[in-house]
Amino acid sequence: MIARSEAGREVNRSLGYPIVVGAGLTGELRRWFADNGGCAAVLADAHPPVAARAAELARALGAPLVTFHLGEARKRLTTLEVVLERLHALGLDRRATVVGVGGGVASDLFGLAAALYMRGIGYVHVATSLVAMVDAAIGGKTGVNLSVGKNLAGGFRDPRAVFCDLDALWTLPRRALREGLAEVVKAGVIEGGAYFEMLETLAPHRFSRWPWFEVVTGAIGIKAAIVADDRDEAGVRELLNLGHTFAHGIEAASGWRVSHGAAVALGLRAAGLLALRTHRWTARDHVRLLGLLALLGMPLRTHQQPRAVYAAMRGDKKRRDGKLRFVLPRAIGDVEAGFAASPAMVLEVLERLRRPPEAIERP
Ligand SMILES: NC(=O)c1ccc[n+]([C@@H]2O[C@H](COP(=O)([O-])OP(=O)(O)OC[C@H]3O[C@@H](n4cnc5c(N)ncnc54)[C@H](O)[C@@H]3O)[C@@H](O)[C@H]2O)c1
Ligand SMILES: [Zn+2]
Structure with a gap:
């Protein structure tokens, strides 16, 4: 259970800026701005539960609040322009x-707006969704979608600080929570050990009883450690794409009806199948992974046509010299990047995704 009194704590500094996790956090933000120059404006997603939090924060910081209707469909250059013009209307200068x-x-779009406005002003993100806390707000990637694909325009730009408000998780819809959990499981497969075991222990319990501070902090630590070693995504950062080559194909082939989180769960099963097929990992680990995903209510099966998914995967921007490359697990806690699979192998795995999952009872 998230204790309402749980104060924010800086949990990570390996990226050069503080990442603070806790419930509430208005006091922490006020202190941070007192030490680091004032806050010029609070920009927020207009979705009421988020806007209400932002309004409270803006009052505490004595800063104007500007809300924008967001959502994936509005993560576009046109919205970016609206945000930039609002920053100008507020009279913001480059300091x-x-x-x-x-x-x-919000973190992708506002982060990019801050990077572009007058060639760059300071940015602090307050993450209100689990995806933002464990993934989007960590690592400095910002961006918007183009009509031809997601996240095709953007830049790397670090925020000055990130605050993860655990209280916000209470209003987050189940569906959005599950989106974040898919990334948490991915981090768990990369990290293994006590973190993965903690997720296995928690999985049967109600989310309201989860120790979210530990879950969020652990996932941040895993991502931050990888990003810190590879700021520009030239090497190890690729490991974070575990399950994602399949996931992007599944999402795109469904016309974005399959959510990213569901696609990542399917992608993790697919990566496991490819790893099994190439004798990289054991049936025991595979079944452990499927067991965790199943307990969390993640989909493990899709009826999509393998050829359609494969075609969409080939359109993936992460493809290099025409070959599809995969991050594959070798064990829970050991993953490798760069496996170039033959089309036949990929199609075989996609065909398996149409069938019931491999026996998911615990070994
Ligand atoms: N830059 C990166 O490294 C990176 C990594 C992962 C994901 N992303 C991006 O993140 C986006 C997905 O993030 P998301 O799932 O948070 O999407 P989102 O920001 O659209 O939030 C999902 C929904 O939840 C609502 N919401 C947010 N916080 C809430 C709260 N506390 N209570 C109630 N409702 C709340 C939002 O209004 C929205 O309707 C995608 O655009 C993806 O590309 C970026
Ligand atoms: Zn993802």
Whole structure:
């Protein structure tokens, strides 16, 4: 259970900026701005539960609040222009620092706006969704979608600080929570050990009883450690794409009806199948992974046509010299990047995704 009194704590500094996790956090933000120059404006997702939090924060910081209707469909250059023009209307100069409040769409879009406005002003993100806390707000990637694909325009730009408000998880819809959990499981497969075991222990319990501070902090630590070693995504950062080559194909082939989180769960099963097929990992580990995903209510099966998914995967921007490359697990806690699978192998795995999951009872 998240104790309401749980104060925010800086949990990570390996990326050069503080990442603070806790319930509430208005006091922490006020202190941070007192030490680091004031807050020029609070930008927020207009979705009421998020906007209400942002309004409270803006009052505490004595800063104007500007809300924007967001959502994936509005993560576009046109919205970016609206945000930039609002920053100008507020009279912000290049020494300003703004706060963005919201999920991953907010962190990608407001982060990019701050990077572009007058060639760059300070940015602080207050993450309100699990995806933003464990993934989007960590690592400095910002971006918007183009009509031809997701996240095709953007840049690397670190925020000055990130605050993960665990209280916000209470209003987050189940569906959005599950989106984040898929990334948490992915982090768990990369990290293995006590973190993966903690997820296995928690999985049968109600989310309201989960120790979210530990879950979020652990996933941040895993991502931050990888990103810190590879700021520009030239090497190890690729490991974070575990399950994602399949996931992007599944999402795209469904016309974005399959959510990213569901696609990542399917992608993790697919990566496991490819690893089994190439004798990289054991049936025991595979079944352990499927067991965790199943307990969390993640989909493990899709009826999509393998050829359609394969075609969409080939359109993936992460493809290099025409070959599809995969991050594959070798064990829970050991993953490798760069496996170039033959089309036949990929199609075989996609065909398996149409069938019931491999026996998921615990070994
Ligand atoms: N830059 C990166 O490294 C990175 C990594 C992962 C994901 N992303 C991006 O993040 C986005 C997905 O993030 P997301 O799932 O947070 O999407 P989102 O920001 O659209 O949030 C999902 C939904 O939850 C609502 N919401 C957010 N916080 C809430 C709260 N506390 N209570 C109630 N409702 C709340 C939002 O209004 C929205 O309707 C995608 O655009 C993806 O590309 C970026
Ligand atoms: Zn993802």
